[in-house]
Amino acid sequence: MTKPAPVADICQAPAVTSLSGVGKALAGKLARVHIHDLIDLLLHLPLRYEDRTRTMPLAQLKPGLNCLIEAEVVGSALHRGRRTSLQVQLQEQGGRLNLRFIHFHANQAKAFVRGKRIRCFGEVRPGPQGLEMVHPEYRLFTGDPPALADKLTPVYPTTEGISQTRMRQLVALAWQEYELHSHWLRELLPDSIISKHGLPPIATALKQLHFPDTKQVFELSEASTSPAYQRLIIEELLAQQLCLRQARQQASLNPAPAFTADSHTANQLCQSLPFTLTRAQQRVWHEIQTDIQQRKPMLRMVQGDVGSGKTIVAALAACQAIDAGYQVVILAPTEILAEQHLHNFQHWLQPMQIGITWLAGKQKAVERRQALAAIADGKAQVIVGTHAVFQQAVTYQHLGLVIVDEQHRFGVAQRQALLQKAPAGTTPHQLIMSATPIPRTLAMSAYGDLDHSLIDELPPGRKPINTVVISNNKRDQVIARIESACSAKQQVYWICPLIEASEELQCEAAEETAEQLTQALPRLRIGLIHGRMSADEKTTIMANFKAAELDLLVATTVIEVGVDIPNANLMIIDNAERLGLAQLHQLRGRVGRGQAHSHCLLMYQTPLARLARERLHILRQSNDGFVIAEKDLQLRGPGEVLGTRQAGAISLRIADLLRDAHLLPKVHKLADHYIQHPQHSQELIQRWVGSRQEYIAV
Ligand code: ADP
Numbered sequence: 001m002t003k004p005a006p007v008a009d010i011c012q013a014p015a016v017t018s019l020s021g022v023g024k025a026l027a028g029k030l031a032r033v034h035i036h037d038l039i040d041l042l043l044h045l046p047l048r049y050e051d052r053t054r055t056m057p058l059a060q061l062k063p064g065l066n067c068l069i070e071a072e073v074v075g076s077a078l079h080r081g082r083r084t085s086l087q088v089q090l091q092e093q094g095g096r097l098n099l100r101f102i103h104f105h106a107n108q109a110k111a112f113v114r115g116k117r118i119r120c121f122g123e124v125r126p127g128p129q130g131l132e133m134v135h136p137e138y139r140l141f142t143g144d145p146p147a148l149a150d151k152l153t154p155v156y157p158t159t160e161g162i163s164q165t166r167m168r169q170l171v172a173l174a175w176q177e178y179e180l181h182s183h184w185l186r187e188l189l190p191d192s193i194i195s196k197h198g199l200p201p202i203a204t205a206l207k208q209l210h211f212p213d214t215k216q217v218f219e220l221s222e223a224s225t226s227p228a229y230q231r232l233i234i235e236e237l238l239a240q241q242l243c244l245r246q247a248r249q250q251a252s253l254n255p256a257p258a259f260t261a262d263s264h265t266a267n268q269l270c271q272s273l274p275f276t277l278t279r280a281q282q283r284v285w286h287e288i289q290t291d292i293q294q295r296k297p298m299l300r301m302v303q304g305d306v307g308s309g310k311t312i313v314a315a316l317a318a319c320q321a322i323d324a325g326y327q328v329v330i331l332a333p334t335e336i337l338a339e340q341h342l343h344n345f346q347h348w349l350q351p352m353q354i355g356i357t358w359l360a361g362k363q364k365a366v367e368r369r370q371a372l373a374a375i376a377d378g379k380a381q382v383i384v385g386t387h388a389v390f391q392q393a394v395t396y397q398h399l400g401l402v403i404v405d406e407q408h409r410f411g412v413a414q415r416q417a418l419l420q421k422a423p424a425g426t427t428p429h430q431l432i433m434s435a436t437p438i439p440r441t442l443a444m445s446a447y448g449d450l451d452h453s454l455i456d457e458l459p460p461g462r463k464p465i466n467t468v469v470i471s472n473n474k475r476d477q478v479i480a481r482i483e484s485a486c487s488a489k490q491q492v493y494w495i496c497p498l499i500e501a502s503e504e505l506q507c508e509a510a511e512e513t514a515e516q517l518t519q520a521l522p523r524l525r526i527g528l529i530h531g532r533m534s535a536d537e538k539t540t541i542m543a544n545f546k547a548a549e550l551d552l553l554v555a556t557t558v559i560e561v562g563v564d565i566p567n568a569n570l571m572i573i574d575n576a577e578r579l580g581l582a583q584l585h586q587l588r589g590r591v592g593r594g595q596a597h598s599h600c601l602l603m604y605q606t607p608l609a610r611l612a613r614e615r616l617h618i619l620r621q622s623n624d625g626f627v628i629a630e631k632d633l634q635l636r637g638p639g640e641v642l643g644t645r646q647a648g649a650i651s652l653r654i655a656d657l658l659r660d661a662h663l664l665p666k667v668h669k670l671a672d673h674y675i676q677h678p679q680h681s682q683e684l685i686q687r688w689v690g691s692r693q694e695y696i697a698v
């Protein structure tokens with residue numbers, strides 16, 4: 001989007017480098033947590049607070065408390081186990097507490113002399129010999145105890161190279177600066193809102209949250225319902241909403257091409273299909289058709305569970321654009337998925353002499369040059385690829401429709417780059433396909449005015465997948481199961497999820513698994529596919545598997561989305577406990593596509609943590625992606641589910657779209673009101689969105 005014109009008297013807050021002691025190096029580290037100026041520092045709220053204003057009597061300690069204690073050292077000893085640890089016994093007025101250190105120096109151990117006084121801050125936990133603190137912060141002293149803090153101590157999110165203490169100092173410095181020159185932090189909410197809801201003014205709110213007065217302890221969960229916090233949440237959601245509206249308004253100045261309704265190519269494609277569209281597919285196809293006949297750019301998300309048949313609907317929309325003389329881009333997050341689309345589109349459209357071109361990161365120079373030429377002169381009518389499709393070197397002759405599959409993996413900024421490639425003064429229509437149902441309120445806040453279509457029906461004849469959760473100890477049984485499936489001419493996936501820190505190690509792990517399985521199952525034809533293979537290698541392996549020349553395919557999660565091989569009806573997911581629900585559901589959706597009953601074995605390493613057990617259990621109970629996604633949202637939060645946290649698309653600082661969803665209607669109303677206050681509106685956007693603006697979706 002184009003940046004809004006600067007309004008004359010918006011006061012930019014001073015940069016962090018204006019603070020004494022903050023140089024380029026520190027500024028660079030702060031930028032990593034999106035802190036550029038003093039407002040950013042003041043909007044960087046504590047994660048929680050520690051109470052160091054008083055000491056807690058040992059007799060009152062309970063597991064889970066984070067507190068300050070003062071006591072006497074009554075003994076210390078080294079415990080030799082698998083790992084040597086240092087244990088220190090404390091006592092005070094009949095109460096006891098142990099300290100445990102796993103990493104320590106010899107000198108440190110010697111300093112715990114019987115009779116010394118100690119001040120400690122840490123979390124109280126149940127230990128083998130009663131309550132303990134593991135690696136607390138501590139200070140040994142003789143004589144007068146060190147002074148107590150007079151305020152709650154905030155704990156900030158921070159980043160490598162910036163200590164808690166430093167972060168606290170920086171925020172305090174920013175606050176001092178604000179008290180001296182307050183003009184860059186004006187009150188921007190109308191009086192009516194503030195007084196009606198009993199909210200504090202911005203400065204009061206920030207002061208309370210950074211330097212909480214009195215001795216009341218508040219946990220973040222409580223803090224978020226405090227008026228100070230609520231005020232900031234409302235303000236942030238408002239700023240985000242205003243920014244979205246502004247961006248959409250600017251985009252709508254550039255109309256989209258209007259395609260005619262009656263598409264010869266689409267009709268022909270429909271007739272050539274070996275199946276008829278489900279009612280849900282027909283309905284969604286109709287919704288899209290209605291949109292793309294308009295000059296108003298379409299922004300529509302098609303949601304449908306794994307296997308619901310989103311691709312054919314997208315292909316029909318593509319036909320309509322092609323008939324109108326426009327190019328269509330199909331953008332997929334991984335090469336494997338893009339190849340799958342390429343294959344489908346070739347199969348469907350090439351018989352009608354439609355030019356289809358492939359564009360990917362790893363491509364031979366000649367091939368790439370040819371592709372770029374075809375895209376530029378319009379011979380390529382459909383362009384299928386990965387992120388390569390929006391790189392700078394790619395010039396489109398007449399881009400009219402962008403289809404994005406599994407959108408949540410792309411940064412919105414990336415999609416933006418693609419939109420810029422439409423002919424000057426126009427915006428292409430956009431169709432986003434997703435198997436991850438995103439609640440409407442969330443989507444609205446992430447995309448602004450987004451339309452929704454739902455394919456809420458699976459093609460006939462699909463059978464539910466039988467899911468079993470099984471311990472890694474029973475690997476032998478699992479292997480026997482594979483053998484019998486393959487002797488019945490069925491095909492099997494074995495998925496090795498990321499258990500190593502790097503992709504390289506993950507691929508090695510997959511190679512090792514493939515080797516072990518080859519030894520255990522000498523009669524089977526076993527293939528291996530992972531992210532570090534070349535596109536050619538991957539295509540060959542997938543083609544072999546599809547042609548049933550392989551019985552068992554060992555794969556990393558590269559095959560997570562889109563891959564479609566009906567004869568494969570058994571899937572083993574190794575280390576399933578490491579994966580999120582949505583990802584497991586996606587993976588599992590690779591089976592259950594043919595006539596036979598399908599099975600998915602979720603294999604876990606013991607012991608299984610509670611949350612992981614819960615996840616696997618949900619999956620065993622439900623085959624419904626929507627139910628699963630809802631649970632996923634509860635377990636992980638919307639940032640992760642939308643996959644935009646890393647891309648920064650909805651980088652909210654304070655608000656949480658799920659937690660604060662109930663505020664959205666109020667915020668939308670408030671936003672209407674701001675149309676009359678462009679100055680305030682601009683200043684709010686600057687304050688909250690500032691340099692992140694480029695990520696806002698249009
Ligand atoms: P997804 O929604 O997960 O992207 P796909 O578009 O890959 O699903 O479709 C899954 C499979 O179902 C494909 O093999 C596709 O050809 C097939 N399919 C799509 N629509 C129908 C239908 N109406 N009847 C039968 N099979 C269909």
Ligand code: MG
Pocket residue numbers: 310311405561562
């Ligand atoms: Mg798909």
